[in-house]
Amino acid sequence: MSTKPVIHPLSQNLDTIEVEVFDTMFRLFEHIGVYWQNIDNSEPYRSELYVFMQNRINLYPIYHQYYKAAFNTINKMIVQMGEQACYQEIFTDPYANLPPVDTNLSIVRQKVSNEFIDFQLSLGGFKSFGATNYPGYIGGALIPGQPVPYRTMEKKT
Amino acid sequence: MKYDLIIVGSGIAATALSHRILEKNRNASILMLEAGQKVKMQDAALWQDYIVSGKLPYAKFNDRPYPERDMPGQNQNIGETVVPLAGSRVMTYGGSTIHWGGWSFRLKPEDFFMETNTNTSINWPIDYDTLEPYYGEAEHYIGVSGDSEDNNPPRSSSYPFPAFPYTYEDSSVAAAIHALGMDFSNVPIARHGILSSTSFNAPCKTTGTCKYCPFGARYTATNFLNHMSDEKDYPNLEIRINCVVNTIDMNAKNKAKGITYYNKTTKETLSVEAKEIIVAGGAIESPKLLQRSVSEFWLQGIGNDDGNVGRYFVTHPYFIFTADIAENKSLKQPEMNFPTLCTRHFDNKHEQAKGKFILVHPPSSPQIDIAELMKSGNSRAEIDESIKGANTVQIHGMVEIFSEFNNYVANLANAKNQIGLPQTIVDYSKSPEFNDRMAYIQSKVERIFEQMDAKIQGKPTISWRADHSACTCRMSEDPKKGVTDKNMKLHGVDNIYVCSNAAFTSTGAINPTLTLTALSLRLGDHINEKLEA
Numbered sequence: 001m002s003t004k005p006v007i008h009p010l011s012q013n014l015d016t017i018e019v020e021v022f023d024t025m026f027r028l029f030e031h032i033g034v035y036w037q038n039i040d041n042s043e044p045y046r047s048e049l050y051v052f053m054q055n056r057i058n059l060y061p062i063y064h065q066y067y068k069a070a071f072n073t074i075n076k077m078i079v080q081m082g083e084q085a086c087y088q089e090i091f092t093d094p095y096a097n098l099p100p101v102d103t104n105l106s107i108v109r110q111k112v113s114n115e116f117i118d119f120q121l122s123l124g125g126f127k128s129f130g131a132t133n134y135p136g137y138i139g140g141a142l143i144p145g146q147p148v149p150y151r152t153m154e155k156k157t
Numbered sequence: 158m159k160y161d162l163i164i165v166g167s168g169i170a171a172t173a174l175s176h177r178i179l180e181k182n183r184n185a186s187i188l189m190l191e192a193g194q195k196v197k198m199q200d201a202a203l204w205q206d207y208i209v210s211g212k213l214p215y216a217k218f219n220d221r222p223y224p225e226r227d228m229p230g231q232n233q234n235i236g237e238t239v240v241p242l243a244g245s246r247v248m249t250y251g252g253s254t255i256h257w258g259g260w261s262f263r264l265k266p267e268d269f270f271m272e273t274n275t276n277t278s279i280n281w282p283i284d285y286d287t288l289e290p291y292y293g294e295a296e297h298y299i300g301v302s303g304d305s306e307d308n309n310p311p312r313s314s315s316y317p318f319p320a321f322p323y324t325y326e327d328s329s330v331a332a333a334i335h336a337l338g339m340d341f342s343n344v345p346i347a348r349h350g351i352l353s354s355t356s357f358n359a360p361c362k363t364t365g366t367c368k369y370c371p372f373g374a375r376y377t378a379t380n381f382l383n384h385m386s387d388e389k390d391y392p393n394l395e396i397r398i399n400c401v402v403n404t405i406d407m408n409a410k411n412k413a414k415g416i417t418y419y420n421k422t423t424k425e426t427l428s429v430e431a432k433e434i435i436v437a438g439g440a441i442e443s444p445k446l447l448q449r450s451v452s453e454f455w456l457q458g459i460g461n462d463d464g465n466v467g468r469y470f471v472t473h474p475y476f477i478f479t480a481d482i483a484e485n486k487s488l489k490q491p492e493m494n495f496p497t498l499c500t501r502h503f504d505n506k507h508e509q510a511k512g513k514f515i516l517v518h519p520p521s522s523p524q525i526d527i528a529e530l531m532k533s534g535n536s537r538a539e540i541d542e543s544i545k546g547a548n549t550v551q552i553h554g555m556v557e558i559f560s561e562f563n564n565y566v567a568n569l570a571n572a573k574n575q576i577g578l579p580q581t582i583v584d585y586s587k588s589p590e591f592n593d594r595m596a597y598i599q600s601k602v603e604r605i606f607e608q609m610d611a612k613i614q615g616k617p618t619i620s621w622r623a624d625h626s627a628c629t630c631r632m633s634e635d636p637k638k639g640v641t642d643k644n645m646k647l648h649g650v651d652n653i654y655v656c657s658n659a660a661f662t663s664t665g666a667i668n669p670t671l672t673l674t675a676l677s678l679r680l681g682d683h684i685n686e687k688l689e690a
Binding site for chain 2: 006037038051052056091115131134135137138141143150151152
């Protein structure tokens with residue numbers, strides 16, 4: 001990969017992601033695995049999520065605000081309805097998934113949670129659904145004598 | 158300064174040609190002019206953006222859709238058949254290989270003899286045997302993974318990398334094709350494999366994000382140009398971006414002097430001279446440049462006294478058949494981003510008169526999108542049921558279309574696009590026989606689906622998008638029938654070449670890029686001989 005990242009001019013002077021904001025975002029990421037039972041332990045992906053969030057901010061500075069808004073919304077919802085109900089609402093509320101993104105809950109759903117789902121699947125969350133490879137997952141090279149990095153016609157795995 | 162070569166465009170044709178020339182003579186002076194800009198490659202943030210949003214960083218360099226009554230749009234479609242330019246090409250440094258699929262088929266020997274075999278169109282002025290060694294070199298140059306045992310069409314050299322094995326998804330369609338007594342084969346694909354030596358190309362790591370490969374494993378001229386200009390010692394290779402070529406300038410009827418271009422960065426209009434001019438702007442821009450290069454020597458544009466420049470425009474209609482399956486017990490899912498299985502069973506001499514076609518099993522069949530199911534709020538149980546339950550499968554393909562004089566592309570007066578290039582008039586009308594041909598293809602596809610216990614949904618969706626545009630400056634030994642000769646040199650001019658799909662005489666049923674690369678390498682040899690002389 002390229003060593004000189006693309007950075008939006010407005011992103012260069014933004015503060016780094018606050019620890020409490022990141023902790024809340026990581027809890028949301030963990031709960032994706034819990035809710036869909038596709039990743040038991042999300043801890044190994046902590047640093048990758050941080051880099052992912054930083055990359056989103058580098059490309060689109062408004063993500064700095066999205067993550068802060070999500071932090072506030074999630075913590076308020078947890079106080080109001082408890083943790084389990086909060087995440088269930090974020091993941092399943094049908095109205096939060098409709099464009100445009102103009103409510104706090106729709107920011108959490110469409111700009112954070114949905115993107116975390118894509119990212120989580122690409123990190124390996126797809127495997128529990130039965131496949132060996134997935135778009136976005138670095139399955140590996142085709143190396144002679146080594147297992148093929150996807151299910152093949154001759155052999156499923 | 159007078160350059161050895163000016164190359165208009167910076168896509169795969171320009172890149173392979175200049176590579177060939179500079180390999181032979183590293184001091185050759187080449188000026189490459191590109192109207193577009195650079196796109197950052199192999200960037201982690203852009204890659205992740207593609208994963209989560211589907212956005213590609215080069216989409217802004219696509220044509221806009223045609224105007225609608227309530228949308229301004231770009232370009233003009235005046236034919237009966239809408240041939241979209243939007244999405245078909247990328248006007249950027251490195252050209253359209255930045256978005257291509259990498260399917261790297263060879264034409265077959267009969268494709269070079271359309272007129273002889275079918276009494277329609279014209280023959281190529283070269284045959285398969287002439288191009289065969291260059292096909293082999295092209296496969297090595299762009300890094301194709303394929304089955305070296307597949308000798309249809311014949312091959313004298315191996316692919317540089319072994320074929321990607323058929324996917325598990327392929328198993329149903331492979332069994333169906335086999336049961337019907339047809340052959341299937343690996344899709345030769347421009348993805349680098351493992352080398353024993355060092356290479357600036359990383360091997361494909363099957364990320365399934367080929368449209369923006371994070372490793373540069375899919376051939377993209379952008380990466381090769383970067384390598385040539387940054388890593389190689391080519392002191393006289395100069396690549397200027399943001400430069401729109403206005404005209405080719407002539408000294409005499411048979412002699413080009415140079416070109417005049419507009420530098421969008423410095424806002425200057427400049428003229429430069431060269432011994433040889435290579436027009437490598439693709440099948441749309443190449444004829445348009447010749448058409449607008451009007452002078453006292455060429456009143457209708459260079460090479461256009463017979464009105465053939467821009468004519469015979471053709472592309473491949475890409476069809477998608479969909480069928481329903483009752484269940485997917487074996488949990489087949491999309492695991493790759495490129496197809497591994499195709500059949501060229503109908504790509505043969507027998508089918509040539511009515512239109513050869515290939516069928517491809519896409520990597521998104523069954524069509525399961527776990528991310529969308531999760532984002533839509535489905536529970537785990539619902540998603541599991543969705544994967545193993547009723548689904549849809551697909552078979553894609555392309556059919557050869559015959560080029561006809563009445564179909565053409567031209568400059569749209571007084572209208573420029575966001576790149577600064579003149580907008581385009583596209584006039585294309587499909588032949589009256591096309592619908593019958595598709596009905597025939599459907600009958601063949603239906604049989605495959607029946608073998609798979611899949612029920613076809615009906616007629617296919619057909620895209621006439623101009624991805625495989627060709628033939629607009631076609632080769633022919635007869636100057637009355639073609640614009641270029643067997644070396645892609647303009648008839649009547651000693652030093653202008655069209656290195657592009659535009660020079661194709663016909664397209665066969667397959668993607669043009671490997672053939673274009675082979676032709677570019679062959680032209681490189683021709684130019685080298687000329688420069689040495």
